[in-house]
Amino acid sequence: MTSISYSKALPVVAEPDVLVCGTGVAGIGAAVAAARSGAKVLAVDRAGFAGGFFTNIIGSAFDGFVYEETGRPVVGGLVFEMLERMGVIEPGTGPSLKFNVNGDFTEVEKHPDRLIPRTDPERFKLASDRILTESGVNLLFHTQVADVITAGGRIDSVVLSNKAGLVAVRPKVVIDCSGDGDVAAWAGCSYEQAEGVQPMSIHFRVSNVKLTFELRRKCSDVLAKARAAGKIRPYGGPWPATFSGTDIYFNAVRTPGDSTDPEDWTRAEIDGREDAWRMFDLWKAELPEFEDAHFFTSGPTAGSRESRRIVGDYTLTADDVRTAKRQNDVIVLGAWRIDRHPQEASGYHDQPEVPPYDIAYRTLLPQGVENLLVAGRCHSATSEALASSRVTANSMGMGQAAGTAAAIAIGDNLNSVREVNIQALQSSLLDQGCILDPSGAMKQG
Numbered sequence: 001m002t003s004i005s006y007s008k009a010l011p012v013v014a015e016p017d018v019l020v021c022g023t024g025v026a027g028i029g030a031a032v033a034a035a036r037s038g039a040k041v042l043a044v045d046r047a048g049f050a051g052g053f054f055t056n057i058i059g060s061a062f063d064g065f066v067y068e069e070t071g072r073p074v075v076g077g078l079v080f081e082m083l084e085r086m087g088v089i090e091p092g093t094g095p096s097l098k099f100n101v102n103g104d105f106t107e108v109e110k111h112p113d114r115l116i117p118r119t120d121p122e123r124f125k126l127a128s129d130r131i132l133t134e135s136g137v138n139l140l141f142h143t144q145v146a147d148v149i150t151a152g153g154r155i156d157s158v159v160l161s162n163k164a165g166l167v168a169v170r171p172k173v174v175i176d177c178s179g180d181g182d183v184a185a186w187a188g189c190s191y192e193q194a195e196g197v198q199p200m201s202i203h204f205r206v207s208n209v210k211l212t213f214e215l216r217r218k219c220s221d222v223l224a225k226a227r228a229a230g231k232i233r234p235y236g237g238p239w240p241a242t243f244s245g246t247d248i249y250f251n252a253v254r255t256p257g258d259s260t261d262p263e264d265w266t267r268a269e270i271d272g273r274e275d276a277w278r279m280f281d282l283w284k285a286e287l288p289e290f291e292d293a294h295f296f297t298s299g300p301t302a303g304s305r306e307s308r309r310i311v312g313d314y315t316l317t318a319d320d321v322r323t324a325k326r327q328n329d330v331i332v333l334g335a336w337r338i339d340r341h342p343q344e345a346s347g348y349h350d351q352p353e354v355p356p357y358d359i360a361y362r363t364l365l366p367q368g369v370e371n372l373l374v375a376g377r378c379h380s381a382t383s384e385a386l387a388s389s390r391v392t393a394n395s396m397g398m399g400q401a402a403g404t405a406a407a408i409a410i411g412d413n414l415n416s417v418r419e420v421n422i423q424a425l426q427s428s429l430l431d432q433g434c435i436l437d438p439s440g441a442m443k444q445g
């Protein structure tokens with residue numbers, strides 16, 4: 001490949017204490033926690049709204065929020081606050097409630113008495129806007145992180161691209177919540193990427209469906225028959241979930257590829273839409289529940305479950321997850337199944353359940369850069385462990401911890417985010433209502 005050299009003086013548009021890159025669930029957690037802990041925060045996102053998966057890909061539930069056996073929460077703090085702001089729970093009631101793992105039909109059928117930590121994307125957008133602005137976070141949407149400039153093992157500046165052109169920001173600490181670990185990778189940090197990363201998916205919404213608990217099985221039967229006849233490409237699930245009763249979104253499209261490869265991501269959009277429409281047409285033709293159904297929307301974008309996994313001071317392993325290994329520097333718990341979507345197979349895959357386990361602060365510390373944290377699905381974990389830790393509630397918890405740690409590092413004038421006092425960090429997280437001890441979640445009854 002040929003290359004060009006390019007040089008340009010960029011205006012420094014901000015010098016915040018903390019720059020949060022990406023306002024998905026991890027980024028919201030990081031920005032809100034850092035701002036509430038006294039830091040001057042700028043948060044940027046390439047989209048026109050915050051929420052990442054919830055709003056950009058269309059998801060409904062905070063997975064990883066509860067221990068399945070008991071229905072008791074393993075993540076607190078900002079996840080409770082988001083549920084309160086969206087009207088899912090009454091303020092202050094979260095710790096005493098029992099929740100379903102998510103809005104999946106089979107789960108709801110199994111535990112009809114448990115609350116579903118489910119939201120719709122528009123409520124999530126509004127609650128995100130409000131929590132970020134009310135916390136004093138400065139926001140720039142439609143702003144993509146384009147490059148990173150490092151000097152002496154630190155990030156000096158982050159280059160942003162938006163309608164003002166290319167601009168620079170010089171933060172004291174950066175929190176990479178881009179999901180893909182863009183900042184850490186471009187700062188030269190080591191990362192791993194599994195050969196068979198989990199497939200990308202575009203979700204789609206169908207309105208006016210007649211909803212029954214049988215719907216999932218019937219949709220699944222139609223797809224299995226079509227796949228066997230070679231009429232459709234590999235698909236996942238399907239996992240239908242509803243926001244309102246007749247408005248169903250389907251997690252079913254499965255496109256192998258790497259979201260950090262621009263061509264793969266483009267293909268995931270184009271192939272994904274083709275596949276979504278094929279599925280809809282099949283259901284419409286074969287199922288009476290779809291008689292009046294309307295293909296309402298796809299996307300907004302195809303989403304990535306797994307891409308770069310930044311190598312941190314500690315790497316969470318599947319053994320840690322399965323054996324619930326305790327960590328002195330625990331900053332959030334995980335509890336979601338080891339949910340590794342295969343690239344080529346169709347239908348439902350094995351999702352071994354796990355006990356509540358510890359996620360260590362060291363998994364948020366990329367090696368070699370002293371003023372950088374990562375949070376969310378790009379944290380340091382093996383591919384198998386990430387199949388559990390990547391989900392929304394735990395990502396928001398990681399973000400909350402990273403934001404709190406960044407503010408402590410700035411408040412204590414530390415040279416490195418590695419020097420943050422772990423007891424002080426944990427004590428601040430507990431004050432914020434976070435859960436660091438699994439014993440409450442293990443209690444039956």
Ligand SMILES: Cc1cc2nc3c(=O)[nH]c(=O)nc-3n(C[C@H](O)[C@H](O)[C@H](O)COP(=O)(O)OP(=O)(O)OC[C@H]3O[C@@H](n4cnc5c(N)ncnc54)[C@H](O)[C@@H]3O)c2cc1C
Nearest residue numbers: 022024025026046052053063145179303304376377391392
């Ligand atoms: C199809 C699919 C289905 C899933 N289903 C579920 C589910 O049902 N339940 C569940 O809990 N989890 C689910 N997940 C997992 C979940 O989406 C993520 O793992 C989780 O949201 C991670 O949060 P995050 O904040 O780390 O990343 P994301 O939610 O991906 O957020 C990253 C944010 O960074 C922004 N961004 C990225 N790069 C840049 C850049 N260079 N510059 C500026 N902004 C940038 C993005 O716009 C986005 O807002 C699913 C994922 C996918 C893809």
